[in-house]
Each structure stands twice: as structure tokens, then as C-alpha cells.
Amino acid sequence: MSVPQRVSELASAAPEHPAMILVGGATLGYGRLHQLIEQVADALVELGVERTDTVGIALRDGAEMALSFLGTSAVAAAAPFNPSYRRPELEFEIDDLGLSAMIVGTGRAELPAALEAARARGIPLIRVVSTGGGDGFGIDVDGEPVRRGVSSHRSGHDDVALVLHTSGTTARPKIVPLRHSNISASAEAIAGTLELGPADRGCNVMPLFHIHGLVAGLCSSLVAGATVMCSTGFSAPDMLGWLRDHRVSWYTAVPTMHQALLERAAAHPAELEGVGLRFIRSSSASLAPSVMAELESTFGCPVIEAYGMTEAAHQMASNPLPPGVRKPGSVGPAAGPKVAIMDDDGDLVPTGMAGEVVIAGPNVMSGYRDNPEANAEAFNDGWFRTGDQGRLDGDGYLFLTGRLKEIINRGGENVSPREVDEVLLEHPGVAQAVTFAVPDRRLGEQVAAAVVAAPAIGASMTEREVREFVAARLAPYKVPRRVVFVDAIPKGPSGKLQRIGLADTLGLADLDAHEAPAAFVEPTTAAELLMAELWCEALGLESVSAADHFLDVGGDSLTATRLLTRVRDEIDIEVSMLAFFDAPTIAEQARLVEDLLLAEEDAG
DSSP states (O other), X not given: OOHHHHHHHHHHHOTTSEEEEETTSOEEEHHHHHHHHHHHHHHHXXXXXXXXXXXXXXOOSSHHHHHHHHHHHTTSEEEEOOTTOOHHHHHHHHHHHTOSEEEEOOGGGOOHHHHHHHHHTTOOEEEEEEESOGGGOEEEEEEOOSOSOOOOOOOOTTSEEEEEEEOOSSSSOEEEEEEHHHHHHHHHXXXXXXXXXXXXXXXXXXXXXXXXXXXXXXXXXXXXXXEEEEOSSOOHHHHHHHHHHTTOOXXXXXXXXXXXXXXXXXXXXXXXXXXXXSEEEEXXXXXXXXXXXXXXXXXXXXXXXXXXXXXXXXXEEEOOOTTSOOOTTOOBSBSSSEEEEEOTTSOBOOTTXXXXXXXXXXXXXXXOTTOHHHHHHHEEXXXXXXXXXXXEOTTOOEEEEEESSOOEEETTEEEOHHHHHHHHTTSTTEEEEEEEEEEETTTEEEEEEEEEEOTTTTTTOOHHHHHHHHHTTSOGGGSOSEEEEOSSOOBOTTSOBOOTTHHHHTTOSSTGGGSOOOOOOOOOSHHHHHHHHHHHHHHTOSOOOTTOBGGGGTOOHHHHHHHHHHHHHHHOOOOOHHHHHHSOBHHHHHHHHHHHHHHHHHHO
């Protein structure tokens, strides 16, 4: 049974039971949620969308995004996009996925880069906009026809519901098609692991273009007949209020978010009053045992660490709830698919021996789309090779001991080093470039790059210039925090480039220790003070310098989106994501805000 079908079943059995809580407090019962999903699905069918089509979704997190995903998946394959993507990234997604249409927002919900990319590729646009307020929430769906003469249909259990790109070490990411059967199996496994039931209320703060948010944050609650609060994105200052006001019993997030929430709780302990979580779940990046202990002490509930990946429709292993044993440093026993360890020869190894983590089960994709070479490498005798290294102890608990792949995991966001390399090489002053991971206290891993400057033309090139060049072409989380200029790219004994270990080779193993802190510049003007206040709120910081760079103080695409929403709410001006990252300091953004306000006055 697909997730939309499960919602339909619950709409008949318990139509008034809360299914989704929206920011602002509106509540949709299962009956109303089913109606809205059907409204989206029917509109797509009327516009000519077929079951074999792939429909892009370019919306910010929130109710419209959740409903668009659920409604689209009921009749076609949904392809949600990161709202921070630049136009070149979106054009690649459109071409590689072979989109038939793209769902977009209107007004302030518009993503200009998505509109430009779709129009450039001649992709029909379907607009979804919310209507009404409070419990009268509704949506309108309208758009350009995809084709004519399509009869009404609904996707089946074995049809593709979701397609996502997974980062790769080559220039071209792989396409992961997930069927309804994969998503349902994973969502049901998560609900079973967490013992979710109708009395539970989850708060989803994970982005809905990410498998973690879609399956663990959204679908697991719906298959359990529970309630999910559909947030507009993670915000540490808002989240404690959400947990308290909506009587939330659990949430799932990446370690970066947990740390930001802990910092907020420590600075504002009174906001913890009334928060009554049953448990906290963590996934998508390794959680430090010290952070787990602090979360449990602060919130008075167990923390459940899980292990997931896109190709498995998220969950593969998870620590159990009490009274089950939770082992810090372990991602728990298998919790969905079967989990084993395989050696280089393709043989399964005994308990305790390290090797590659392999999985098999109903939540695992059947293969990458249109990529027989990748499938031949990824599957061995029915087992999917995760690319991660680990071992199983005598109790069947999985301990991850390293990564065989070179993907950079920046706070749960995967970055393909090769993709960043290619952008760096577009700079006329860059002769050679290699991107690699460096340790980061807050995010786990951060992006860095070593660059060989081109003769003459690259002689005056600066680190800031290179970073801003990348920021204009890639999403913020892919921009290198450090760019090191070298005479030659270090290579291994065989002459091949080795990304792994490059941080040590270049003396960047402890990134924070190699950066002398800049002098603190006190924000002084009204615009600087406003931006400083909003930065502190979005990033969970006590103070910021007017000279601080947003990416250097822990900023990423999630916090940038939230911050720009707050700017719009506070002073009623719209700052684009590109303008924001073109002016990455408090001082520069203050001048940008002042210029925009002045332009509005002149226009008025």
C-alpha cells in the first residue's frame, strides 16, 4: 500500500484525527489531507501527466511542498529540488531526469532560478498556491498542459513514486528511482522502530527535497496514523516553541540541527518549560556521543541514532527505544533491510570483521536509472554495496568505521567533490583544482579545495574571489570554506589523485586551528544591528561581527532560506539568495538592505 493510499484508508477510518499541523497552528485531519492530495493528483491528470512521467517540484518547505509531493507521487514520479539550487544546477536536473513538467509557487513563494530554468528548457509550469487561513487552509493548482487525452489513473505499488539524484565521485550523479513499495517499506520500518501510533506528534524540520525529511519526517507519521507538524524549515529559535505549543512527542534531524537546538536551549532555558518529548531521532551524519548525552540530559528523553541513505529509501539500521539497548557510537541493528559486511572479494565476513556494509530488502531500490555500469558495481549477489565501511558486533549492532566513497558529508548534505572541481576549473585563473573534505567541529565535515593558479592570469587571485565565483554557480553548502593555493596537487604513490587524506597532507586536519580569528567589528548602523540580530537568531549565536562571513560562522542553505524569510517579514523587502551570497557579511548585507529600501522609497 502506497503512502497516499494509506492516507485514503485513514481518511475513511478516522477523518477528523489530526494528520498535519501547519506553521501558524492550522490542523488538517486525515479526511481533509486526503482531499488535498486528491486535488493535486486530479489536477495533474487533467493537465496530461502520465504515470511514467517525472514531475519536478521547486517549492520551499511547508504544506504546499508536502502536498505537492504526496499528490504528485500518487500519479507520477516526483522529483523535489533543493530550493537553493542555481539555474545551471536546475537545468542539469531537468535534462538528466527528463522532466515532463515542474511544480512551482507564486508570488513570494516563487523560486526565480526554477522558473528561468524551466522556461529555458521549455518545461510546462504547474503552479500550486495556498488559499485560506487557519483551519480553512486550501490550495489551488493550475498550469500549462503537458499533453491531452490522458485518462484518469493512479500509480500502483510497483510504480516509481520518487526520483532523487545521489552525489557521486564522478561528474554525473546517479539517479535513484524509488517505488511506492520501497518508500512504504522504509516508512513502516521507521514507524515500527519508533513505535509510532496515533497519539504521537512528530515535528519535521528536515528539508522535503531530502530522503530523510520525506520518509522519516513525513511518511513514517502518516503510515502510522500519527500527526506530523509540517514546518517551513529548521529554526532553533522557533523550534522549542513548536515542540511545546503543539505537544510534539518526537523529531528527527541531523547532528548540526541538534547542536543548534542545544545552544538555543542553553541560552534560553525557560523555553524548555512544557517541552515533553518521548524521544529524539538522529540520522544522515554521525552523532558524537557527547552530543547524544547532552541531548538526553537537556530534554530528558532517549536519543535514537539511525543509519540511512537515499538508495534504501532512508532507514537501514537504528538503535531501539528503551528498554532495548542503545549503544553510543553504533547506528544500531538492522531496521528494515538485512545488513551484512562484505570483503573485497564479494564474500560476507564473520562477526567483528570490518568490511563494506551491504544491504538487501524491500526498501532498497532495484537499480540506478539508465546506468548499467553503476548497477554492476553497486550490486553483488543480491546485496547493495553502500560504499561505507563498518563491522557488526555480537549483538548485530552496526559500527561505521569509515567511508569508502569520497563524498563530503557536510552536516547531512552530500557534496560531490568532482562537481565542485569542475566549477573551480571554469575560473580563468585556475589551472588545476581538487576538492576534498576537512574535519569540522560543527558540521562533521566541511568542503575545502586546493588550487593551482594559472600562470600570469591567476597570480593576483584571492581565496575570497574563488569562493564567490563558486557561490555564484553552486548551492551555498557546496562552496569551499577554505581554498588553499599550491604549486602542485599532491598525488599518491601511483600518481593518482587521492582526495582522502588530503586535509592531513595540506595541514588542514583541524580547520579551526589554522584560521586566525579576524578582529571583531561591532555592528553599529540600524541595518547592521537588524542583520546581526537575525543572524544570531538563525544561527543560534550570541553575537556576530559585522565582518563575519555567513559560511564561516556555520551558515548554510537551510539557515539562509530561513533568514531571508525573516528579513522579508521584518522589513517587507525581498532579498534574493544570489544577492545574499554576493554580500556575505553583516556589513555588506546591511548596505544591500539600505539600497533596497532606498529604491522602494524612490519608486513610491
